[in-house]
Amino acid sequence: MPAGTPLDPERILAATEQILRRHGPAKATVVDVARSLGVSHAAVYKHFGSKQALREAVTRRWLDKSRDELAVIAGDERIPPPRRLRVWLHAVLAGKQAKIREDPELFDAYGVLAAAHSIVAEDHVADLLAQLERIIAAGAVDGGFTTTDPAATARTVYLATARFHHVAHAGDWLRPGVDDDLDAVCTLLLAGLRAMPGAASDPTDHKSRRE
């Protein structure tokens, strides 16, 4: 890092990523970050008020990059909505698989935040849900999806695919067969999206679980 560069948030975040990669989220400290930049830790704290704030900012930057890549798929109107949904869900999984392989320390840092129900993790989920809603709304217009409430349906699809995006399952994502498993879930969900009763429920089974 050139010594004359001013200490802006971007430089601090880039240095923090390197420190997280080198030491892992459990051991990385603000002092390590400051030392790697040749500044005092007080100078770092001027931009990020706490270790937690710094960790959140670096994780947010990293997640936003992934969100922006996925948004390209979610908004690609050349792909018919049913296929777009499948491609998008596979891209979510593929992105996480790549991170586990290539950037495991930062992936762990995100896992720590997700487990703590950090606002960063919550915001990321909200971003992904908005993309999913966009695809499902498109499918309701010209993809044969029967939903009349794309936001609620997006949430349901998100819940039904937790196995493939929730960090608690990360340990299974590099196992053989995971992509085929997701494909099978996609096929079932897509069939459901085309056949699901809209506002009205099916009296033969719905809401009759309490016997």
Add this chain to the structure above:
Amino acid sequence: MPAGTPLDPERILAATEQILRRHGPAKATVVDVARSLGVSHAAVYKHFGSKQALREAVTRRWLDKSRDELAVIAGDERIPPPRRLRVWLHAVLAGKQAKIREDPELFDAYGVLAAAHSIVAEDHVADLLAQLERIIAAGAVDGGFTTTDPAATARTVYLATARFHHVAHAGDWLRPGVDDDLDAVCTLLLAGLRAMPGAASDPTDHKSRRE
């Protein structure tokens, strides 16, 4: 515990459950179990060769009880298969919610085993998958499910409901709205089970995720 009762495996397992409830899985020891029975730890090891074997046996007994309760629903031919699937999935969740509330230490002990990919946890999953397959096979006969491979479809439904049965999500199961979330997923999956293409795939989206 009456002092004259012979030391059989059942007595040891009942005592272990009490010790696990009192001390939690991290602190409970075979010495605690032996002391509560008024015997030497060698006497316990005669029946269970290690602390791990004892913990697995007590967890297995506890899970088998839950499996047997669920089997009553899975085999209840008076309930139409689509509704039976919904009732069964809600019963799986309700059983786990009850355990978290009423028996948190044993629930934690199971979580430790599940995370370690213990054979006990794997067997329990296999038991539940067999029940799910039975319901889905019934639905293929007279519930309008289109599947020609109930075992594979059971696995897909299991994957799509991980949010509501995989122990990694246990922290969310007592939150408000969880039952409604499961109900929404059930509605989507049931619609899919009735509409899913059988052996043939849908060329408009299936297997076309690699662009």
